[in-house]
Amino acid sequence: MTAVFVDTDVLLDVVIKRPEFYEHSLQIIQWIEQKRLEAYVTPMTISTIYYLIRKERSHLQALSIIEKLMVIFNVVNIDKSGIMAALNSDFKDFEDAMQNYSALSHPQIEMLITRNVKDYRCSELSIMTPTDFISYFNTLSRNSGAE
8 A cells, every 4th residue: 555644735725625726635635534545644734734723613623623634644753863854954944844754754655745845855755746646646556457
């Protein structure tokens, strides 16, 4: 099974229904729900989503959304060496560096899905937008005979 790290922006596309990005990000989330993908996020992603949802909705609604995400996503952490790697990296955005090194700490993760591809130029992972990942995954599924 393909293991992916899902960046915060992709989850927010679905949670807050960003019209221009919703459809492709939703497709990825649906594949995760269907267990066609194994997906990972960081605790930073979860707290960011809670914070942004809480600004628009109630505490209980935010917790409900987080609980639903925790049913389908795995969580990877970052340790001191990962934080130090992020601090000393060429990433322009520290949060993206933290996400990257969290994902790299889990050997099963094959790629990172984000709309911020340019911010992950320094990454050793394969980086794809949701749109590109959908094309890639559909091709992979066709070639393996899975539908």
